[in-house]
Structures are given as C-alpha cells and as structure tokens.
Amino acid sequence: MTYARIAMLAFLAGTAAAAPAMAQVSPLPCPMPNRDAGGRSNIHTRAVETNLLSPVRAPGDAPSSLAARMRLYGVPGISVAVIHRGRIDWARGWGVRDTASCAPVTPETAFQAASISKVATAVVALRMVEQHKLSLDGDINLSLRGWHLPGDAHLAPQGVTLRQLLSHTAGLGVHGFAGYLPGAPLPTTVQILDGVAPANSMAVRSVLPAGAQFQYSGGGYVLTQLALQDATGLPFAELVQRELLGPLHMTRSAFAQPPSPDILADIAFGHVAGRPVPGNYHVYPELAPAGLWTSAGDLARMLIDLQASAAGQRGHRLSPAMARAMLTPVKDHWGLGVELYTTAPKRFGHDGVNEGFQSFMIAYAEKGEGIVALTNGGQGRRLIDEVVRAVATDYGWTDIAPPAVPEKRLPLAVLARAAGRFEGGGLSVRLEARPDGLFADAGAPSPERLAALSPTRFFSHVLGVVIAFDAEYASFTIVEGGPPMRMVRSTAAPSASGKDR
Structure with missing residues (x-):
C-alpha cells in the first residue's frame, strides 16, 4: 500500500x-555520521541541515536541524537530489544505510523507490507505443501472447487499454503489494495476476467500469509488465535497462528483485521501529509497480530527461508530443504514470511506500527545477516534507512548498x-x-x-x-x-x- x-x-x-x-518509532542506535561521509556540502545542503520546519510556525519557533528531525521521526537515512536550471545541482545523503553496520548514506546508496517505479515503467511503455510495439488505446489483451485478462462484459465491454492502466482508470483491483522475504518462493507475473500461490495478493480483475473513474491499481501495472514482456520478447528488467536506465546513465538503478551484487555494494535496508526489517528488505517480483532500486540522483536524471522532452527538446527518451501527453491529466490529478499538480505552474511527480522505505519526487513541467528524496524507515514522509520545504524556500519554489507561516x-x-x-x-x-x-x-x-x-x-x-x-x-x-x-x-x-x- x-x-x-x-x-x-x-x-x-x-x-x-x-x-x-x-x-x-524507537530511538536510533547509530550516531549521525560525519558530514563529509554523505557527499559534498555547500550553502544549499547546509540550509537543509539547519532549516527544517512544518507548514505551521508558532511565534518564536526556531528552525530544527536535520539531525534532530531524523531522531524525532526515527528515520535512519535520507538521500536527496536537487534539480536546478536543468541539471543536478547537488545530491547527497545523511544518516545511515542501516542501523546494523551504521554505514553512512552516500549519493550512490540505492533505496527501494516503491511506487515511483511506476514512472519508469510508464516511460518505457510510452517508448514502446512510439515504436509501434504497443497500442495506447487498443485492448491490452491484443498485445498479450498467452495469459489474457478475463473479459467482463459489464465493467469492461471493450477491454482495458494501456492509457487506462498507466492512469489508474482501467477499473482494476489490487491497490498494492506486501512483498516477500528474501529467499521465499517468488510468484511469476501470471501467478501474481491470477492471485495463486505463491502470490500473496488477490487476483487482478475488473472491479469498476473501465475508463469511468480513478482507482489506484498496482495490479494494473503488473498487467503492463506482462504486456511489455510479451510485446518485446524481453524480460522486464532487461527491457527497462535497455530503454531507460542505460541511456540515462542511471548506474545505481535496476529492477533487480532480489537486488544484484552491484546494488548490494551500497544499499539501504528498510527499517521499522528503528531496526532493519526481517531479511533487511522485502523482495517485490511486482517489478513494474514496486520493484525499482535506485538513488536520488538517478531519479533526478529521469526527471530532467522528461522536463527536456516536455520543453520541446528532441533526442530524449520520449518525443516532445509523448512527454506532453504523459503530463496531461487523464482523470483528476493523474497523467500517464505520474501525479499532476495542475495549478500553474504545472508540476509532476510521484510518491511511494514499500516495507521500510518511503520516497517522493516532484518537478516543474515547464522549467528545470525539482527534488527527489528517499528514506529507509520511520516517519520518512514527514521528514521528506520538511526537507522539501527547506529546499523550496532556499530556491524560491513557493508553488512546491510555501514557507512556514503562523x-x-x-x-x-x-x-x-x-x-x-x-x-x-x-x-x-x-x-x-x-x-x-x-x-x-x-x-x-x-x-x-x-x-x-x-x-x-x-x-x-x-x-x-x-x-x-x-x-x-x-x-x-x-x-x-x-x-x-x-x-x-x-x-x-x-x-x-x-x-x-
């Protein structure tokens, strides 16, 4: 969830x-690492370290330090990357990768992106549309080889489409996934879709009229995963590496579940109540909706590429027309794989939670500014929101987070x-x-x-x-x-x- x-x-x-x-949350057992351990410091990173506030500022309230807020919210580690003027302005980590070794978070530390995985999936799916390997508005069953989504003459008489799957308007069930302990038997993509052992989630089926409303469905992204594999003949992780991660030099990213040796070399463990979760992280074979390991800097590279395409630049992962389609609302505040903030100036992003991890990213659609933040436990989103406010105040992004007020x-x-x-x-x-x-x-x-x-x-x-x-x-x-x-x-x-x- x-x-x-x-x-x-x-x-x-x-x-x-x-x-x-x-x-x-329980107190964290590790001391805060030396500032230099997390990466380069500058005037902007020091503003984050000393200027955290909630939206409400009581008279006489002084800003809190990042270290104090991490202790308050029980967050072992956080990784942040900031986009400014179309490039990564800075990226660094604070705190620890895990409370067992107390090793520091670095700019290269990989976290589980959780539902932010859906944005990467959507980019690859839209590339396949531009390569005429998938249809955006045709019945997704026409792209599947063996398994097919059971028909529903009442809820989905015309089937469901990729546009609906990416925008959560296909009317499918299964909101999210719990993951599996490392070493446990993992279900295949088809077993996940049918909800049969060893899958630990329900079958993905129509539960609401297709196209009529927004209904968040991680299950719909598992169906997208299968369609991408069937349309290209490639395993999903290999396809995303070829079409997105490799070309954007996202070297600390992989849809590797369980994680690969390269990811394990600098990895954050998920934490609950100040301790690593059993097995240190859950494994998510539901790759498309939840399976990306990544760094904050790598996600910033993906956002920058989308911003450039939306601004009309060619030679990026999506054409300008497709990038603009991705950032156009389909229903309410959702585009194709992204959450949309539709008041001017337009912004886009996503958030996510896997067991022991919380993440968030947001960027302007029409200028090269934005932020990515990844955490590995505790009340991570509460900390992220205050970090985002500090960065937004520093850079003047009042649309993303206005300064704290009484x-x-x-x-x-x-x-x-x-x-x-x-x-x-x-x-x-x-x-x-x-x-x-x-x-x-x-x-x-x-x-x-x-x-x-x-x-x-x-x-x-x-x-x-x-x-x-x-x-x-x-x-x-x-x-x-x-x-x-x-x-x-x-x-x-x-x-x-x-x-x-």
Missing part, C-alpha cells in the same frame, strides 16, 4: 491510529464556507466549522482541528498533509504530504451551523 492511500484514509478517519506510517485565526463565517461533506476516490469526510476552527470528522471519536494557513489552506498535524480549497470551496486537494487527491463537495449542502443537513 502506498503512503498516498494510508495518508488519505487516516485523514478521513480523523485519527492517527489509522496511519501506520505515523506510529511511534496559524491564522479565521472568523466563523470564513470557516463555514469550507464546511460540508466532501467525497472522492470512494472516500468521504465531513468538515465542520466551529468557533475554534475547522474540524475533520469521519465518525472517529475525536475529530481533528485543522490549522488554518490561509482562508483556503489547512494543515493536519496528525497526518502532515496540507489541503487547499478552490476559490468557490467546491473542492479541496492535498497539496503537500500526499498525492494531489481531489475531494469534491457532495450535493448535500451544509447547514448554517456548518453541519450536514
């Missing part, structure tokens, strides 16, 4: 208990405009305006009071997510701390008191 889903479910429930990523005290009349029931992605939350603030309530015993950052932006201390309302308060979107999921006001209007009728 990705952090995206965990965060939204917990936000809707109004309780920290619903969010495993927010659980208490909490605003808004009049009840303003809060009442935000009150009501909001729905999206099969989820629902009721926001209630009270004299002391705006409260998120989904039936939990203790609704959370959201901190107002402005009349239209609110912050959940429990989840670390920022939501932003549109000008008419007809919907809100998560703009920090999770994917850009949009929730729309239901037709049942709130009463004058702010409660549903």
Whole structure:
C-alpha cells in the first residue's frame, strides 16, 4: 500500500491510529555520521541541515536541524537530489544505510523507490507505443501472447487499454503489494495476476467500469509488465535497462528483485521501529509497480530527461508530443504514470511506500527545477516534507512548498464556507466549522482541528498533509504530504451551523 492511500484514509478517519506510517518509532542506535561521509556540502545542503520546519510556525519557533528531525521521526537515512536550471545541482545523503553496520548514506546508496517505479515503467511503455510495439488505446489483451485478462462484459465491454492502466482508470483491483522475504518462493507475473500461490495478493480483475473513474491499481501495472514482456520478447528488467536506465546513465538503478551484487555494494535496508526489517528488505517480483532500486540522483536524471522532452527538446527518451501527453491529466490529478499538480505552474511527480522505505519526487513541467528524496524507515514522509520545504524556500519554489507561516485565526463565517461533506476516490469526510476552527470528522471519536494557513489552506498535524480549497470551496486537494487527491463537495449542502443537513 502506498503512503498516498494510508495518508488519505487516516485523514478521513480523523485519527492517527489509522496511519501506520505515523506510529511511534524507537530511538536510533547509530550516531549521525560525519558530514563529509554523505557527499559534498555547500550553502544549499547546509540550509537543509539547519532549516527544517512544518507548514505551521508558532511565534518564536526556531528552525530544527536535520539531525534532530531524523531522531524525532526515527528515520535512519535520507538521500536527496536537487534539480536546478536543468541539471543536478547537488545530491547527497545523511544518516545511515542501516542501523546494523551504521554505514553512512552516500549519493550512490540505492533505496527501494516503491511506487515511483511506476514512472519508469510508464516511460518505457510510452517508448514502446512510439515504436509501434504497443497500442495506447487498443485492448491490452491484443498485445498479450498467452495469459489474457478475463473479459467482463459489464465493467469492461471493450477491454482495458494501456492509457487506462498507466492512469489508474482501467477499473482494476489490487491497490498494492506486501512483498516477500528474501529467499521465499517468488510468484511469476501470471501467478501474481491470477492471485495463486505463491502470490500473496488477490487476483487482478475488473472491479469498476473501465475508463469511468480513478482507482489506484498496482495490479494494473503488473498487467503492463506482462504486456511489455510479451510485446518485446524481453524480460522486464532487461527491457527497462535497455530503454531507460542505460541511456540515462542511471548506474545505481535496476529492477533487480532480489537486488544484484552491484546494488548490494551500497544499499539501504528498510527499517521499522528503528531496526532493519526481517531479511533487511522485502523482495517485490511486482517489478513494474514496486520493484525499482535506485538513488536520488538517478531519479533526478529521469526527471530532467522528461522536463527536456516536455520543453520541446528532441533526442530524449520520449518525443516532445509523448512527454506532453504523459503530463496531461487523464482523470483528476493523474497523467500517464505520474501525479499532476495542475495549478500553474504545472508540476509532476510521484510518491511511494514499500516495507521500510518511503520516497517522493516532484518537478516543474515547464522549467528545470525539482527534488527527489528517499528514506529507509520511520516517519520518512514527514521528514521528506520538511526537507522539501527547506529546499523550496532556499530556491524560491513557493508553488512546491510555501514557507512556514503562523496559524491564522479565521472568523466563523470564513470557516463555514469550507464546511460540508466532501467525497472522492470512494472516500468521504465531513468538515465542520466551529468557533475554534475547522474540524475533520469521519465518525472517529475525536475529530481533528485543522490549522488554518490561509482562508483556503489547512494543515493536519496528525497526518502532515496540507489541503487547499478552490476559490468557490467546491473542492479541496492535498497539496503537500500526499498525492494531489481531489475531494469534491457532495450535493448535500451544509447547514448554517456548518453541519450536514
């Protein structure tokens, strides 16, 4: 399961208990390595080391150090790469690869990218479309040799398409995957799709009408994996190496599950409660949705290539037209393999969670700026969000993360405009305006009071997510701390008191 889903479910429930990523963490046993161990330092890296803040800054609050925040959130190690003016401005690590050896994170340390793997998969799939080996809008079954997605005359009378698979609009089930212990029997791609032993996930089948709505499905990406293998005759990992990783010199990246000797030479272990997970990491044969080992710098190289193509430059992995298609919304805030932030200036990216790993990347679509951050345990996304804020403040990227501000005290009349029931992605939350603030309530015993950052932006201390309302308060979107999921006001209007009728 990705952090995206965990965060939204917990936000809707109004309780920290619903969010495993927010659980208490154990103290870390390793001291912070010497600064030089993580790579080169400069004025920008020192800003990260000394200027971490949440979105809300209380009067008199001083910025926290990175080392203190890593201890607070129980994060053993973090790797960061920053894109500036179309190139990698800097990349380095902090903390340790694992709490057994206490070896430092370096710019070359490989982490599990988790669901960010889907972006690499989408680039390769779209290359195959441009090479006329796959159809973007034809029935995916026509590209399969042996196994076929069982037909569903009611939910998918025309089958499902690659465009739908990449944008999570195919109506397929199986949100994510738990992985396997190293050495355990691994299922084949077909066994994963059919949900048969030794697979530990359900069968990938139609559960909603194809093309009608967004429904996040890692299972759909396993189907894409099979289609790529059948269309090219190459194993998925070999295909991605040939079409993406090799040409972009992503030398610390591989869809190698379990990891190859090259990756193992400088690898981060996944951690839970301050200790390496059993086996040090889970193995994900579901390569396309979850199987990429990579460094922050390598992911930055992929983002830079996409930015260049979207800007009209030729000679990159995708043509300018295909890159722009990838970054065009298909449904809500999702393009072909990427999350989209559609308010100007446009941004794109992805986040991800595998057992013991959390990751996030975001970049501008129309200029060469962006950031990648990878962590190996604890409340990694909470730390990532504060690192992103520090970098965004340093570089002036206020669209990605505005500087921290004091909490605003808004009049009840303003809060009442935000009150009501909001729905999206099969989820629902009721926001209630009270004299002391705006409260998120989904039936939990203790609704959370959201901190107002402005009349239209609110912050959940429990989840670390920022939501932003549109000008008419007809919907809100998560703009920090999770994917850009949009929730729309239901037709049942709130009463004058702010409660549903």
